[in-house]
Amino acid sequence: MMLERLPILKDDGLITPEVGLWAEYKYRLVWNYAKMFAASMKAKWDARIYIDLYAGAGRSRIENTKTIVPASPLLAMDIPNKFDKYIFCENDKEKVQALKARIGRDYSDSNVSFIEADVNKNIEEVISNIPRHHKGFKVLTFCFVDPFNVRNLNFQTIKKLAEKYIDFLILIPSGMDANRNISYYIDESSTAVEDFTGASQWRDEWRLKGARWENFGLFFADLFGRQMRTLTYFYEGLADMVHVRSTEKNLPLYHLAFFSRNELGRKFWKEARKYSDDQLDLL
Numbered sequence: 001m002m003l004e005r006l007p008i009l010k011d012d013g014l015i016t017p018e019v020g021l022w023a024e025y026k027y028r029l030v031w032n033y034a035k036m037f038a039a040s041m042k043a044k045w046d047a048r049i050y051i052d053l054y055a056g057a058g059r060s061r062i063e064n065t066k067t068i069v070p071a072s073p074l075l076a077m078d079i080p081n082k083f084d085k086y087i088f089c090e091n092d093k094e095k096v097q098a099l100k101a102r103i104g105r106d107y108s109d110s111n112v113s114f115i116e117a118d119v120n121k122n123i124e125e126v127i128s129n130i131p132r133h134h135k136g137f138k139v140l141t142f143c144f145v146d147p148f149n150v151r152n153l154n155f156q157t158i159k160k161l162a163e164k165y166i167d168f169l170i171l172i173p174s175g176m177d178a179n180r181n182i183s184y185y186i187d188e189s190s191t192a193v194e195d196f197t198g199a200s201q202w203r204d205e206w207r208l209k210g211a212r213w214e215n216f217g218l219f220f221a222d223l224f225g226r227q228m229r230t231l232t233y234f235y236e237g238l239a240d241m242v243h244v245r246s247t248e249k250n251l252p253l254y255h256l257a258f259f260s261r262n263e264l265g266r267k268f269w270k271e272a273r274k275y276s277d278d279q280l281d282l283l
């Protein structure tokens, strides 16, 4: 696979949220994985589906610069062997409108469903848009899960999707939220950590074994990984995940974790990491 630079776009006047420079890595990873997944699964599956649960507006501006790049939904379309269907969920009306306009303009030939709603309350609608897998028609889905913070995701959402043949790339906001706001999350009145990880006993575990961890963010990411094991996904430890740090101050931001039940998926993930790791080039 060729290492490609992210395309740099001209301002189209529609909403373009700002992201840190570190987002380049996330974008390259999802792009590279989508390329490999869509190409190599083409012959083996009758339908390949891409889901972006937190789709955004389709473009981002790198903060403190004028550089505009395609964000995850448009990167997943900018690939040689397009997915057979795209499902985008986003709860911000203006972003959904911008995403629709951009796709209508640049990718009108793609099969796309838009769900303008809170994904955790409307996961059944997302699922109803996945073509039905049956004998003679095999459906495989790749789902990107890119929340802002711990409060945005409910593990039940992942659990319901996991009833399908589906691989996940999940951003776990370990440093930028879980660890930074530990005093808020640790408070008995907060259900956010349990909601995100689906682990009801996490406070007991943190109390007993917390000292073994460098910080709460690492414990949180590992807890999530272990919970994915209960859904029969491979997870061997934090080394399976990419730990992304801020470009300027090297502060821990989040973990990017790939979950598959399939050895081939894990092989692609390793490849995508290798290609995305190479020198970043937006600045």
Ligand SMILES: C[S@@+](CC[C@H](N)C(=O)[O-])C[C@H]1O[C@@H](n2cnc3c(N)ncnc32)[C@H](O)[C@@H]1O
Residues within 6 Å of the ligand: 052, 053, 054, 055, 056, 057, 059, 060, 071, 072, 073, 089, 090, 091, 092, 095, 117, 118, 119, 120, 146, 147, 148, 152
């Ligand atoms: C980090 S951004 C991700 C954007 C996109 N994936 C990208 O590549 O730039 C998170 C997005 O999720 C949306 N969002 C937050 N909570 C949500 C929820 N519960 N349901 C649906 N969308 C949500 C936000 O409006 C925001 O656009």
